[in-house]
Amino acid sequence: MSARSIDLFLDMMAAERGAARNTLDAYRRDLEDAAQRLGAQGVGLEDAQTRHVERFLSDLAADGLSPATAARRLSALKRYYRFLLKEGLRADDPAKTLSGPKKPRPLPKVLSESQVEALFDAADRIEGADGFRLRALLELLYAGGLRVSELVTLPLAAFARSERCLVVTGKGDKERLVPLTDSAIAAVEAYKAVRGDHLPARSVATHALASRYLFPSRTAKEGHLTRERFAQMLKALTLEAGLDPQTVSPHVMRHAFATHLLANGADLRSVQSLLGHADVSTTEIYTHVLEARLKALVHDAHPLAHNDTADQG
Structure with missing residues (x-):
């Protein structure tokens, strides 16, 4: 049977x-x-x-x-x-109340701060409009912790409310404000000056659509730089920076943003807000960073952590 x-x-x-x-x-x-x-x-x-x-x-x-x-x-x-x-082939469901073993939650892949710096250095060596665009993309990805889909679909109007903040529309069409670093603002301004090089010709049907986006595309039917194209650009940049392309992706850059913030003193709730996570439990994959920082804090600051200096008399 x-x-x-x-x-x-x-x-x-x-x-x-x-x-x-x-x-x-x-x-x-x-x-x-x-x-x-x-x-x-x-x-x-x-x-x-x-x-x-x-x-x-x-x-x-x-x-x-x-x-x-x-x-x-x-x-x-x-x-x-x-x-x-x-189908009426049995009267009950013997597996209904059972739950499977919990799968361990994998830690996110993370880049070191020096590896991120190497990517930026490599981007600065690319000349012309492509170099300015890549620098702006990296700045927004790393300084804002954006999802790649949020990044490539950024409208020009995202900067309309405040040049120092970015209005990002995330999952569920929820908007969040992402403050930008001076470096990110400068990179975007430098790119805007040459952005026209990536717009399709005015006679092309997609020109009006592409002109709405911060990162337009001359060829993509969507009118904006595609996720796949940006991933290709990032892979090439990774090789130029002398890093393993298997360790770098747009999402890894988002992980680096969160990890480096926490390592430098940010609290989990603030990082949750910046990442656009609906639930703080999603952000908790980064708590391994907090744990390491807390261990270092106890080691450096706790009075009993330095028994070798204790009074022996």
């Missing part, structure tokens, strides 16, 4: 959910593995109870499978049992 019920489930996923072949193959592998392991407990996949599924998850952990793999297999089982319940 297990093979037949798996086939029925996969047929549903293909017909109703439009699941791709790779997705269907992954579901089949996960469910067939679950059927084999549950069979070792003396129960069929379609007849398993909650205690059987719990033991199945324990077996995965005992075999050294990663939390991510266990979570994926439980997700497959949950979908499968919901399907059986909906």
Whole structure:
């Protein structure tokens, strides 16, 4: 029965959910593995109870499978049992109350301050309008902690309210004010003077659209520099700076912004606001920086941290 019920489930996923072949193959592998392991407990996949599924998850952990793999297999089982319940092939869902193992939250990749400085130095060696544009892009990305989609779609009007602040429209169309450094302001002003070099010709249909953006494009149908093109530019710049291109991306620059702020004394709530995170828990991926700073603070400032100077008499 297990093979037949798996086939029925996969047929549903293909017909109703439009699941791709790779997705269907992954579901089949996960469910067939679950059927084999549950069979070792003396129960069929379609007849398993909650205690059987719990033991199945324990077996995965005992075999050294990663939390991510266990979570994926439980997700497959949950979908499968919901399907059986909906089709009247069983009266309950044994996986409904179960939750998978928590996957450790990976620490963000971070650049050192000297590595960021190397990127800026490399940008300064690029001549002409392209160099001014790249410097302005880097300044806003690093000084403002912008998402790459926010950066490339910045309208000229983003500076209208205050030249010292940037009005950024983030996720959910929520606006936030991002204060700019003097260096960022200077870079944007220098770029504005040559921005016309990146506008399409006035006879081109996209000219009016492109003219709305701080970083227009002569070729992109969107009218602005695309995320993909900026990623290419950043990769080339990374090589020019002598850094590993695998370690640098627009999002890594955003991580660097947050990490360096915290390392230099900013509080988590302020960084949350600047990044445009709706929930501070999202910002807490950077707390490893705070922990390191607090350890250094205790080591340097706590009176008992320097026992070698204590009075021996």
